[in-house]
Amino acid sequence: MNKPEILAPAGNLEKLKAAINFGADAVYLGGSKLNLRAFADNFTTAELKEGIEFAHSRKKRVYVTLNVFPHNEDLEGLEDYLKELYDLKVDAIIVSDPGIIMTAREVVPNLELHLSTQANNVNWKSSIFWYRQGVKRIVLARELSLEEIKEMRKRIPEDCEIEAFVHGSMCMSYSGRCLLSNYMTGRDSNRGQCAQPCRYKYYLVEEKRPGEYFPINEDDKGTYIMNSKDLCMIEHIPELINSGINSFKIEGRMKSAYYVASVVKAYREAVDKYFEDPSKYEFNNKWMDYLMKPSHRIYYTGFYFGERNKEYHKSSAYIRNFDIIGIVMDYSMETKRAVIEQRNKAFQGDTVEVLKPKGDNIIIELQDLKDKNDKPIESTPVAQMIYSIRTDVVLEKGNMLIKGKNQDI
Template sequence: MNKPELLAPAGNLEKLKMALIYGADAVYMGGKSFGLRAFSDNFAEDELKQGIDFAHSLGKKAYITINIFPHNDDLSALPDYIDSIAAMGADAIIVSDLGVFRIARQVAPSLPIHISTQANSTNWSTVQFWQELGASRVVLARELSLTDIKLIRQKVAIELEAFIHGAMCMSYSGRCLISNYLTGRDANRGECAQPCRWKYHVVEESRPGVYFPVAEDERGTYFFNSKDLCLINYIPALIESGLNSFKIEGRMKSVHYVATVVKVYREAIDSYLSAPADFSVKQIWLDELQKVSHREYTTGFYFNKPTEQDQIYTSSSYIQSHDFIGLVKEYNPQTGLAVIEQRNNMKVGEEIEIMQPGAENIMQKIEQMYDAEGAPIEVAPHPQQIITMPMSKPVTPYAMLRRPERRRTSS
């Protein structure tokens, strides 16, 4: 049976490491230029090299995004950039534009090229075209149904990748002009201002300054605002479709988001492959996906054309049930103490949950905490403060501490 790659987003070096440690087979990341997430942390060139080397040390892969639609003034630095990425040992670059594809073929002919979802590959003939040009993989457009994907799989030999989880763009595979028109920030050059999430009213031409609600309620409506994609319930169908890579969206999402979502899909994929006849969706997976920052979930285009039920009209806020409060750096099995880097205010007496790679979650109460000098403390208020804490059970480095969120929603 086809074993799909689980491909995770990496907005910075820490997220890259967490994604791979929590079970991703590969990561995709962008440098400071030429990628479609200009406002994520992204990677300096030395960090790209570190990320690629870290992935390879685990026997995993790293892909670099060069998926903007460049203008003339973007091209002068591109050949040297592609050459440097090839020299670092990247496993592939992800491109959208034929001109970038051409330059990459000239500069680094042996470097594998993946075709971005931005290229709008919605049919088997387009995918076959990229195959004939020498691409090694096509990331399919998000507007495809599972039936479409199966037909493309029958027609082509090239690797196929598709998104299975994360934010959805209201425009055709992300080819959006609204941001550029309203703010001057070009979504197709990595600078999207996400105006699809803004609040809108109607203004009548002869009544400037008089705002009428479009619908829903007196606060306005978010009529471009899509729910997030989530296909955890459909792992068997996705694997049987012949997709080679399952892609998680979210280079601008948090470390907690990346680790949690990767862990859930890793467990689901492995569960199905180990015993297909006995597979069932576990409630714990569904619960975990509610704990990270997200919008309400949808299946996108996979099983039907989206309707009004797949949009959110009343708010652009995110939902999450838990806060990420600490990261385990070290654990001493003799003393039962863990060294923890604080990521959110935590207090003695709070009930917390500990999530760790490849293991079940642990519930415990914070009974004691000590500062870096060993003095007992009641609260850890400082960002990235180093503390020690007794653990009720053994934990591993990169385990994440979280607690039920004090506030129920966040923007």
């Protein structure tokens, strides 16, 4: 039994470093062209170079998405871009279009190919077809059950890898193939510009009563008739591992660094715990606690258990109980002071939780706040300001400070 890879989203360089520091084996990200998150920060060539060097120095991997369905004009410069990625030593590219796959095989034949979930691969024969085109890994469509995945694992070549989403947002269309955004906003979801109209709040208008809007009541948080719940498989790690999945993928390139760090930590600890001794593995509720604090929708287990979840689209808005307020930049053992970069406003006396890559989270109180000029302050109102606190708790660079919205940690 091989230990599955924890694959994390990296919407920018800060998120890449957070993912790796908190335990990801690999990250996936968008470069300057042909990826399905046109409104993420994405990576310049210089940032991509820095990110790859950061990852490789820690023996981690970087996959770059080229998973759009390109129109003719999108193919301009494709060959040069592929060569650039190969020269930068990316570990693989994630692709969905046969034209891009064919070009990659011609231009950079040694660059590893992963088939995007956008290609909607739902059966073992299709997997073999793509494998014969040079694809090393199949990123499965999200509409598959664990039983179907097991069957696929039995029938495809042993060296053909399987990757599957285990956590994050779900799309109301078939593995991302959607035209709703095109129709309503003119933004093509299959070219990286999805406006997510499935998340909008809708009302019903009767034909003979124009201007009268009737709510479609679902719950007290609103009406979101196409808004799917979020996938969460943290309570089913043994089932995922035993299905033969090689890579556990976390969705969320548009999410915060706090989301990335907290989710990666939960799945890292759970997978590691299972491999310590599978026969004694027990689920730890703290892993779910890590996942409940970052912004998320109601959780469910997607299509993994067949008909168990019939409430796929009956959910509402995000649940946001905690915010990240700062990232530790430095700590002095001599002065017992930690230098913090602000992410959200904090106040003198706030009780906050410290999210660390390893070990349980700890609670501290923000005491003796000072600005970068060493002057006492009562709060941190300026975005990304540098300030310091005094604490006997030894903090490490990259630790995240998070605060409950109701201060009830």
